Amino acid sequence: MTTARHATPFPLDVDSFLARAEERGAPLDARAAEAVLGLLVLGGARRRTGLPEPTEELAKQLLHLLLPLYVSATAQELPGFVTALVSLADHTHEAGRLNAKRHAKLVARVHELAEGLGQAMTSHDRLTWPRLYGNLVRAAGVDPNDPRAVRDWLETFAARPYAERNAALGFVASSSPNGPLSEAAYAQALCAERSRQARPLLTARLEAVTTAGAPAGEPDDAREDWYDEQAGALADRWTAAGLDTLLRGPFAHLAPGGGDAPGRPLLALVEAMAVQHMEMYGEVLAPMPPAPLPGSPQEQAALLRAAPLPQLLARAAADPEGVDERTRELALASGFLVRRKPGGAPSTGPSAEAWRDGGPAELTGLALNLFGALLAQLAEEEETAEQFDGENLLTLYFLSERAGAAQSVARLAALNDMWFIPPDHESDPDPTVQATGTYELPDPQALSAVLGLPALTESDRTDLIPGAARLARLMDRLEGLGVTQRSGDALTLTPLGTSLLRDALLLGIGGEAADVFPTRDQVLAWDAERLVAGAQWWSKGAARQSVADWLTAHGTHGWTPFFQALSADRPEEEPARRRALLATLDATAVPDDALHELLPDPVLGGWAEHTLHVRGQVPDTSAVPLSARxxxxxxxxxxxxxxxxxxxxxxxxxxxxxxxxxxxxxxxxxxxxxxxxxxxxxxxxxxxxxxxxxxxxxxxxxxxxxxxxxxxxxxxxxxxxGTTRSPGRKKPAKRAAGKRKRR
Structure with missing residues (x-):
């Protein structure tokens, strides 16, 4: 129904509702009332009185989901939406569709839910681009009902320097010096993804209700266009006049995320990294071992600017036709290029501006997005195709667990191909492999030494060539982003690569950085219990280095608390896992006094006794409990x-x-x-x-x-x-099942 003040695409008597409120002496804000009525209808409310009938469930959906998704409002305007909802509950009660008890309960629930409305409406976790720009228009004192004024404000905003626009949007980096540098970019990517999903959701809700003037018997395209137009009209009234068309047209670069949605690869990478960590550790959520990182955000930005791949994509943004198809597709996936219309010619995208003008935080977010897009592209290309979803990220996760230590391409390829590799075998990458050029596996004898598999043959080597060649190609492509480095058989996750994966994991898991992916300085500041609780899950090499660094930093006073943490009773854990850290120690570095003091320990006394015997000393055997032996x-x-x-x-x-x-x-x-x-x-x-x-x-x-x-x-x-799993192992991951090497 069309009213004097407002038009809605579904029958809704807004004017009568406003008039009745005035008659009661409690006039309503017209815009808030219309939004409340319209969103309740779109939420599926019954309309036996001609107006939507609120329920507790619908009130929660309205206040905590739909208003934060579609409606711009200042803090001063928010109470008007609650008042309109309470007035609607009163009307429903007066119309005999809600008894006194249920009415009182509903009103009480509305006021209870209203306490969270302010947080929901101001949180960046609930924003969409239209809502955000609608808020900015209002905050600037611009008349949101004047389409010319709204357009003029957008033109002025678009002309502001990149850093000023970013600051105005309010997406801020982590306040923690060790937090994820890309937090603001992640928040923007979430905003873009919510915006992308919100529009078709609104259109679908419109199609589900009786609408005025809906085309009947028209082709599907015509119906879709009509409903999309109506959704745009509602979006404009709920945010600012003309804003929908502007953000989907000439000012689309201010609201990236439509269509192929630049930012979605970042979200996919963050989710995949979190899922991988959960699969490896289950509910334990053990921290990753510390690894070398860039010395500062500025150093990280310099490393990114020196990487050849983003430089290539920046050139593609300037000249889309001057690059090969693979580069063009990667530029589109990562936001260096965009297509304003389906099938249209690509043009410069928002990532190109971030690359040109962004600081360390913006560049890190851009790099994470490019990282995710590159992994997706490599997973599909024949020479680097994955054997299962997430295989390439799993390989990078494995490298991050090694804390920056160089790994053998041959060994990692054998693990990927499910060869049985002795778990405790440690070896350096083979030094005989040519440092540059196409990767070639070591000869059978050297391969045996690297893998810890005796008497490998040329046939065995031939079996491993395809997997090793694929892995080398994958890592060489990733080297273009600066996240990996390969020299012959030696493969390393660079400090930049570690930092980007660390950011992804921190964003995906949440919590404090020290609980998920600590820096070396954070680990040195841990107490002994926290060190042991984390290091028990790390690879032997990573644990050896971290424990040695911690003991060096804590001096002679560190040994006693370290041993106490190893022997502590933790019923929920496998105690042998903690004791396995003894094997990471340089036993010759343990002070004699610390070993003698450890003899009465009911868990580690036997180890101390044995270690002293090996040193040629005579310990007090009477002090060692039988349980320790x-x-x-x-x-x-x-x-x-x-x-x-x-x-x-x-x-x-x-x-x-x-x-x-x-x-x-x-x-x-x-x-x-x-x-x-x-x-x-x-x-x-x-x-x-x-x-x-x-x-x-x-x-x-x-x-x-x-x-x-x-x-x-x-x-x-x-x-x-009831034990079925071998001791000392992590939660099984996709690669962990393994198979015995064919002989």
Whole structure:
């Protein structure tokens, strides 16, 4: 219905509603009332009285979802929307469609929800471009009902320097010096994505209600155009006159995110990085190990400006026809180029301006967006195609776990191809591979050394060539953005690459930086418990470096709290994982006094006793609890079992199962039992009491011990443990299942 003041594309008697409010002596703001009525209709409200009938659910949707999505308003205007909603509840009650009890409950709920309206309407987490610019128009004192005035303001705004416009939009960088530098760019990308989704949602809601003048029997394109036009008319009345057409037309560069939506690759990368971290660690959310980072935001900006790929895309923005198709498509995906109309010629996009005029924060956001677009492109191209979704990011995540240490292309390719690589084997990249040019795998002998797989043949090497060549091509392409660096067989995630992945993870997971991806200085400032809680999940090399740095920084006073953290009782954790950090220590660096003080510890006393014996010293054995010796034996016997299992996997025929009881474990257990008080059964009971989780895997083998009492006790331990996964492992990831190398 058309009214004197307003026009709506669906039957809605706004004037009568406003008149009745005036009769009650409580006049309403006309714009707020129309928005409340219209959005409730679009929310699916019943209209038995001719006006929408509010409910508690609809009130929540209106105040916390629809108003923050579609309506611009100053803080002073917000109470008018709540008043209009309460007035509508009163009208519904007076019309007999809401009894007194339900009316009182609804009004109380509206006032309760109103407490969160201000936050919802001012939060950048709820903004869309039309709402944001509508707010700016109002804040500038421009008449939002005057389309000429709105256009003049946009022209003036567009002419302002890039930095001034960014500041006016209010998307600010993280206040934490170690927070994500791209936080403002991420907020803008979210705004763009909400804007992209809000328009078709509004159109769909319009189609779902009875509309005045809707074309009947017209082609689908005509109907879609009509509903889109009506949605634009509503958007203008709820934000500022003419704003919808302007932001979708001549001023689209001020509101990036339509069509192919520059910024969406950034969002995809942030989500994928968070998902990858969750898949690796589950609910633990352990922090990543610290890795080298650029020294400052300015240094990071300089690294980005020196990278060849964004320079190439900036040239593409200036001359779209002067670059190859792959570069043009990447420029479109990353916002250096845009198509104003579907199928139209590409023109300069918003990323080109950010590249030209942006500071470190803007450049970092641009780089993250380009990073996401590049990964998506590489996943689709034949020479770098993924075998499963997210494979390329998983490879980068693996590199980030190595904390900047160079990795072997051959080793990483073997892991990607699901070869069985001895998990504890450590080796440097092969130095004989040519530093530049097309990557070539090392010869079989060198490949054996790198992978820890004995007697590899030329046939084995041939099997690995496709995967290694693909990986090298992938990393060489990523080097164009400056995030990776390859020299021969040595592959490194650069400080810039680490910083960008760190930003993505911080944005995706949230929380404090030190809890997700700490810097080296943050780790040095941790207490011992926090260090151990994080480092227990890191690769041996990363843990070794971080623990050594922490102990050096804390001096002689650091050893006692470090050992206390290792031996602390954490029932929810696998205790052997913490104790495994002992293997990262330079045992010769542990002060003698610290070892002697550790002898009475019920968990680590046996390790201290053993270490002192190795040094040729005579410890006070009477100070060592029997439980500590049992813990040390658990770890020693588990090491024997794992070594025997590894040797079997490397040498046995493909279908040959492991022996029921490894001879080496049998011998080691019997040797320990020969001097243990009470013999083998007592030792097994002590092992289970010391570490039930790890001892359960020993018990699986010892259930086949020739001594019947020991075997029976071991079988009972297996039945009660419920353990099915090997100790000392992370939550399985996509690559973790593996397969044995074909021989």
């Amino acid at each position: 049992a813990v040390h034996l658990v770890d020693e016997l588990e090491a024997v079992r794992r070594t025997a299992s590894l040797a079997h996997r490397l040498t046995a025929a493909p279908e040959q199962e492991e022996p029921a009881l490894f001879a080496a474990l049998h011998a080691a257990f019997d040797k320990a039992a020969s001097t243990w008080p009470g013999g083998a059964p007592a030792l097994l009971a002590a092992l289970i009491g010391a570490d039930p989780y790890t001892a359960a895997f020993l018990a699986q083998q010892l259930a086949h011990h020739p001594d019947r009492t020991t075997a029976d006790q071991a079988r009972r331990a297996v039945r009660t443990s």
